[in-house]
Amino acid sequence: MPIYEYICKECNHEFIVSLSFHEAEMKPEIKCPHCNSPKVEKKFSVFTAKTSKKS
Incomplete structure (x- = not known):
């Protein structure tokens, strides 16, 4: 499930939200x-x- 990062424009708090x-x-x-x-x-x-491929 992807994780999205957000920042609050009011208090500058950074947080993550997990959404499908x-x-x-x-x-x-x-x-x-x-x-x-x-x-x-x-x-x-x-x-x-x-990936499984070596560089």
């Missing part, structure tokens, strides 16, 4: 767990992919 692709497509209202503000912004997340 289906849940993310439905665009649920995400609120800051610290101050309960709906003014949150999704951060750009970096990821790595592991």
Whole structure:
């Protein structure tokens, strides 16, 4: 299940939310767990992919 990183625009609290692709497509209202503000912004997340091929 993908993990999405957010930052609250009210209190600058950074947090993560785990949503399935289906849940993310439905665009649920995400609120800051610290101050309960709906003014949150999704951060750009970096990821790595592991393969069996050697470089």
